[in-house]
Amino acid sequence: MKYDIQKNPAPISSEQISKHKNFDALFAQFEANPQPDTEVPDNAIAVEKVSKLPRWVGWSAGLAAASIAVFLVVKNVMVAPETQNIFPAPLALQSPVELQKPFATFSVNNSDTMLTSNTGSTIKIPAAAFVDKSGRPVQGKVDIQYREMHDHVDMFLAGLPQTAKHKNRQTAAAIQIQGYQNGEPVYVGTGKNLEVALRTTLPEAIPAEKLQVFAYDAPKDEWNYQTTDKVEVIKNQPIVNNSNPNLDSVINNNQPKAKTEAEAIAEIRKKYPQLVPPVKQSNNADDREVFDIEFEPKEFPEFASYQNIRWIATQKDIPYTKSDASREWNEMAITKNGDGSYQLFLKDSIGELRFAVAPIAATKAEAEKLYQTQLANYQQQQANQDAAMAADLATWRKYQTAPNDNPATTGEQIVIHHFTIAQFGLWACTNENPVLETETLALQNADNLQQIYFAAPESRFYQSSSTENRVFPKNAIIWATDKSQNLLVGSLQNDKLVFNPISPSTENELRKQLQSKEYIQ
Amino acid sequence: MRPHTTISSSMTVYKNSLTEAELLSEWQEIQTAQQNPARFRVLYDRYYEPIFRFILNRTADEETSADLCSQVFLKAMQNLNKFTYKGVPFSAWLYRIATNEITQLFRQQNRNRVVVLEDFHTKELVNEIDDKAGLELNIQKLSHVIQQLDPDEVTMVQLRYFEQMSFKEIGEIVNITENNAKVKMYRLIQKMKKLF
Numbered sequence: 001m002k003y004d005i006q007k008n009p010a011p012i013s014s015e016q017i018s019k020h021k022n023f024d025a026l027f028a029q030f031e032a033n034p035q036p037d038t039e040v041p042d043n044a045i046a047v048e049k050v051s052k053l054p055r056w057v058g059w060s061a062g063l064a065a066a067s068i069a070v071f072l073v074v075k076n077v078m079v080a081p082e083t084q085n086i087f088p089a090p091l092a093l094q095s096p097v098e099l100q101k102p103f104a105t106f107s108v109n110n111s112d113t114m115l116t117s118n119t120g121s122t123i124k125i126p127a128a129a130f131v132d133k134s135g136r137p138v139q140g141k142v143d144i145q146y147r148e149m150h151d152h153v154d155m156f157l158a159g160l161p162q163t164a165k166h167k168n169r170q171t172a173a174a175i176q177i178q179g180y181q182n183g184e185p186v187y188v189g190t191g192k193n194l195e196v197a198l199r200t201t202l203p204e205a206i207p208a209e210k211l212q213v214f215a216y217d218a219p220k221d222e223w224n225y226q227t228t229d230k231v232e233v234i235k236n237q238p239i240v241n242n243s244n245p246n247l248d249s250v251i252n253n254n255q256p257k258a259k260t261e262a263e264a265i266a267e268i269r270k271k272y273p274q275l276v277p278p279v280k281q282s283n284n285a286d287d288r289e290v291f292d293i294e295f296e297p298k299e300f301p302e303f304a305s306y307q308n309i310r311w312i313a314t315q316k317d318i319p320y321t322k323s324d325a326s327r328e329w330n331e332m333a334i335t336k337n338g339d340g341s342y343q344l345f346l347k348d349s350i351g352e353l354r355f356a357v358a359p360i361a362a363t364k365a366e367a368e369k370l371y372q373t374q375l376a377n378y379q380q381q382q383a384n385q386d387a388a389m390a391a392d393l394a395t396w397r398k399y400q401t402a403p404n405d406n407p408a409t410t411g412e413q414i415v416i417h418h419f420t421i422a423q424f425g426l427w428a429c430t431n432e433n434p435v436l437e438t439e440t441l442a443l444q445n446a447d448n449l450q451q452i453y454f455a456a457p458e459s460r461f462y463q464s465s466s467t468e469n470r471v472f473p474k475n476a477i478i479w480a481t482d483k484s485q486n487l488l489v490g491s492l493q494n495d496k497l498v499f500n501p502i503s504p505s506t507e508n509e510l511r512k513q514l515q516s517k518e519y520i521q
Numbered sequence: 522m523r524p525h526t527t528i529s530s531s532m533t534v535y536k537n538s539l540t541e542a543e544l545l546s547e548w549q550e551i552q553t554a555q556q557n558p559a560r561f562r563v564l565y566d567r568y569y570e571p572i573f574r575f576i577l578n579r580t581a582d583e584e585t586s587a588d589l590c591s592q593v594f595l596k597a598m599q600n601l602n603k604f605t606y607k608g609v610p611f612s613a614w615l616y617r618i619a620t621n622e623i624t625q626l627f628r629q630q631n632r633n634r635v636v637v638l639e640d641f642h643t644k645e646l647v648n649e650i651d652d653k654a655g656l657e658l659n660i661q662k663l664s665h666v667i668q669q670l671d672p673d674e675v676t677m678v679q680l681r682y683f684e685q686m687s688f689k690e691i692g693e694i695v696n697i698t699e700n701n702a703k704v705k706m707y708r709l710i711q712k713m714k715k716l717f
Contacts, residue, residue, distance in 0.1 A: 001633065001668060002633065002668055002672075003633055003634050003635070003636045003667060003668060003675065004581075004632070004633040004634065004635045004636070005635075005636045005637075005638060005664045005667060005668070006581045006635060006636070006637050006638070007637075007638050007639075007660055007664070008638070008639050008640060009581055009637055009639075012574075012577065012583060016583075017569070017570050017573045018569075018570070020573065020583075020586075020587035020590065020591075021565075021566075023561075023562045023565050023566070025591075026565065026591060026594055026595060027558070027559065027561075027562075027598075029595055030558060030595060030598045033595075033599070034558075035599060036596060036599040036600050134605060136605060136606050139545065
């Protein structure tokens with residue numbers, strides 16, 4: 001005998017069990033020995049073999065036996081976002097001077113959200129995108145901080161790392177984005193991507209096809225290549241002056257290119273997904289066959305909030321008989337017909353079966369409850385989407401009444417950089433190896449300088465360097481900070497670069513001073 | 522008549538099921554206890570009896586169960602900081618620790634594993650594996666079948682039919698996915714039908 005089987009042993013009452021309970025004794029034991037002598041299993045689930053078949057082919061409790069073992073689905077394993085902590089602290093990038101490039105802050109729910117800047121940039125955040133430092137899903141509102149850098153002044157004020165180590169980098173634009181909840185950083189969860197559409201101007205001197213997207217790794221002080229930069233050129237479109245970095249709202253989007261309102265409405269509609277109303281489930285009023293088959297939720301968004309969907313044959317007379325229960329089906333699939341009905345497909349070495357099925361919940365009460373929940377969600381999503389679309393249209397109308405009030409500078413295009421990011425941090429659209437004509441300049445009174453900065457705005461080149469540097473791009477704007485963190489701007493006097501202090505009190509004042517090339521004269 | 526193409530017990534509402542709101546509420550209690558171990562008392566009070574009975578069903582000895590139960594909760598406290606939220610009840614982790622402790626005990630004492638069969642728990646299992654027998658309860662026959670199962674299979678039967686656990690919890694306790702638990706259970710029922 002392998003087992004000592006005991007039948008109907010004398011029951012033990014709860015009172016009898018409670019006599020053994022003694023939390024105080026347990027706690028004393030714990031305090032005496034807070035560290036485990038032996039390890040216990042943690043509560044992480046092992047990752048199992050990934051199916052080579054679509055997930056929704058999945059598993060059928062009642063239909064298949066050994067043959068369906070390969071259909072096992074990987075259970076989500078939460079992984080601490082070790083590689084994502086490129087911003088170890090809020091505002092890890094600091095301006096070299098007192099002036100700051102401010103962040104805009106959004107408070108977002110953990111649902112599908114679109115952030116939009118007043119420059120027309122958008123960031124699409126998927127639902128349940130955020131996790132905490134342990135990789136656990138974050139519940140409730142998350143504060144998103146966001147800022148854009150469009151030129152050398154923005155980059156300087158944001159403290160963008162562009163030292164000599166990074167060599168020549170022609171940066172068309174950059175963003176910094178980070179998330180917090182109750183002051184603690186949150187992270188983008190594994191497998192989640194934020195879709196960025198960064199709207200800015202691009203000088204014609206920059207080859208758009210050479211732009212790539214880099215993420216900054218703060219601990220290593222390195223820019224790491226992430227993906228190609230998909231540059232969409234939008235000509236003759238207005239762009240809001242980027243001197244104000246605050247973002248408008250969560251619902252505005254980049255402007256449609258439509259010329260008429262009808263075209264604008266059609267274009268706006270295309271930007272939003274078609275919401276699918278929930279399907280009311282039937283219950284098993286008679287004894288028709290019920291099948292328990294997993295499916296990929298993405299394939300059937302109408303069942304997204306249901307936990308226990310099963311499938312009932314819509315008719316009593318189907319090609320499936322009781323003897324088919326013992327067949328080892330190699331393939332099982334639920335497919336949606338053009339008219340919105342569903343079909344179950346079963347296949348094994350003997351043959352295949354197809355018949356109509358409909359979704360069903362475990363009980364009628366549960367079906368009704370789930371339906372009401374999903375209906376409320378659907379109605380809320382629809383209302384949100386309607387509001388977003390109305391806001392888009394209002395913005396489009398605004399630009400029709402005041403077109404081109406902030407046109408791009410001559411020689412520049414208005415573009416949108418499209419890329420996805422899998423982590424918070426600092427991201428830049430950059431050409432790594434621009435060809436720049438340089439000149440060597442002598443510096444006067446360089447001893448007191450802390451750091452030198454220089455930029456060639458027409459080619460979006462910006463770099464900081466030590467005071468040893470003497471080689472600069474031709475016609476560059478050159479400025480510096482001294483050891484007391486005062487700001488100085490360089491000018492050429494008798495073939496030498498001389499630095500004089502300036503005291504801008506606003507970003508616009510600084511911008512004006514760093515757009516002059518007085519030293520050239 | 523229940524449709525024969527489903528696992529019949531899948532329609533049962535399992536006693537250990539918690540709603541998502543309840544799970545999150547419990548997770549807050551766990552986080553509180555992670556910060557302050559004295560707050561573990563609320564979890565101890567909630568789960569002491571279920572864990573005790575779980576062990577008792579596998580040892581059939583009150584004193585042994587009390588000792589092992591203390592060990593389970595001590596280890597849970599000592600390792601609480603490793604616990605992360607995975608959408609299953611905290612009890613699943615406790616059952617997993619308890620399962621390990623019980624296995625270790627029988628291994629150390631070189632004893633046969635105990636399986637407790639009670640009429641009211643085995644009824645559903647007997648129905649499941651013998652749907653032609655007029656649903657007559659036959660524990661004697663079931664004992665014979667169980668003697669032919671592997672220890673892991675006995676564990677699955679105990680968790681599913683005697684302790685009425687969901688597949689998700691079973692997966693958590695035996696460290697497999699929920700789907701794998703369903704598949705294993707289906708195959709096991711087929712095997713038991715042949716043995717019955």
